[in-house]
Amino acid sequence: MKIKLFGTHLKNRVLLASGVFGFGLKFKRVTNSVGAIFTKGITAQPRKGNPPPRIYETSSGMINWVGLENPGVEYFCTNIIPQLKKLKTRIFVNIAGFTMDEYEHSVERIGDTVDGFELNISCPNVKEGGIAFGQNAKMASMVVARARKKTRLPLIVKLTPNFCDPLVIAKACVEAGADGISLINTVYATAYDIKKRKPLITGGLSGPAIKPFALYCVNRVRNVGVPIIGMGGIVSGQDAYEFLLAGASAVAVGSVVLRDPYAPLRIIKELKKFIYQETKHAR
Numbered sequence: 609m610k611i612k613l614f615g616t617h618l619k620n621r622v623l624l625a626s627g628v629f630g631f632g633l634k635f636k637r638v639t640n641s642v643g644a645i646f647t648k649g650i651t652a653q654p655r656k657g658n659p660p661p662r663i664y665e666t667s668s669g670m671i672n673w674v675g676l677e678n679p680g681v682e683y684f685c686t687n688i689i690p691q692l693k694k695l696k697t698r699i700f701v702n703i704a705g706f707t708m709d710e711y712e713h714s715v716e717r718i719g720d721t722v723d724g725f726e727l728n729i730s731c732p733n734v735k736e737g738g739i740a741f742g743q744n745a746k747m748a749s750m751v752v753a754r755a756r757k758k759t760r761l762p763l764i765v766k767l768t769p770n771f772c773d774p775l776v777i778a779k780a781c782v783e784a785g786a787d788g789i790s791l792i793n794t795v796y797a798t799a800y801d802i803k804k805r806k807p808l809i810t811g812g813l814s815g816p817a818i819k820p821f822a823l824y825c826v827n828r829v830r831n832v833g834v835p836i837i838g839m840g841g842i843v844s845g846q847d848a849y850e851f852l853l854a855g856a857s858a859v860a861v862g863s864v865v866l867r868d869p870y871a872p873l874r875i876i877k878e879l880k881k882f883i884y885q886e887t888k889h890a891r
């Protein structure tokens with residue numbers, strides 16, 4: 609289960625996806641057992657997030673429209689990082705932004721106080737009419753190149769699966785200096801309020817419904833030349849193992865922890881059995 613990724617030793621291949629476990633300061637038995645945590649997304653300025661409803665349960669997943677609520681990079685550096693450093697796991701800070709300057713600023717401000725960064729490029733570029741950075745190879749590559757100049761720590765880029773070819777974007781990010789690719793972020797989705805005859809929520813779909821699509825995306829980028837962290841709908845060790853077969857070096861678990869915060873412990877145990885079987889078979 610142990611793996612060396614981006615020059616860093618991870619105690620196992622099950623990681624916690626961004627946004628579902630806050631900063632990982634609660635449920636320490638879980639956070640200390642996983643290979644790494646991707647923190648909640650951090651922006652240059654504090655954000656209150658979106659008004660309710662922010663979450664809607666679907667038949668096999670959930671739609672969220674949280675809106676990147678977070679205390680901003682200054683508060684994060686002063687108050688959260690010192691606590692994160694006490695955890696017995698690796699910390700990758702998920703960075704979000706609405707301009708390239710914002711990404712660059714947060715990476716520079718955090719410096720080398722953590723184990724690495726995950727750039728969430730699913731955010732809209734406000735200077736380009738709101739198209740997400742990750743939907744355009746040139747914009748994605750510019751964000752990565754600018755962040756690259758500000759850090760020597762591992763730089764993972766998290767891809768959006770929405771309305772773009774993840775392989776084209778992944779190649780551009782690797783050329784610009786990304787050390788790893790994580791995917792997928794949530795999938796565009798809408799739920800309707802039939803009484804009001806209008807949308808109730810439009811946001812990102814996660815959970816088991818997106819797993820087959822996530823596996824497709826991971827398999828599509830598998831030869832991009834850097835390690836891949838696969839995620840999307842993982843609820844069991846078998847799901848995690850399928851992502852490894854699709855080309856991921858490690859996996860991240862997301863929405864399932866909102867239902868069962870201890871799910872990562874079970875997934876680690878189950879995945880171990882699959883890897884043990886594989887090693888036995890290979891001998």
Ligand SMILES: Cc1cc2nc3c(=O)[nH]c(=O)nc-3n(C[C@H](O)[C@H](O)[C@H](O)COP(=O)(O)O)c2cc1C
Nearest residue numbers: 625626627649672728792793814815840841862863
């Ligand atoms: C409530 C919620 C908040 C999220 N916040 C972030 C975030 O801040 N940054 C990010 O890159 N991804 C965020 N994600 C996406 C997850 O990290 C993950 O990519 C996605 O949910 C797919 O995995 P899952 O199906 O296992 O949940 C969030 C997902 C959920 C459900």
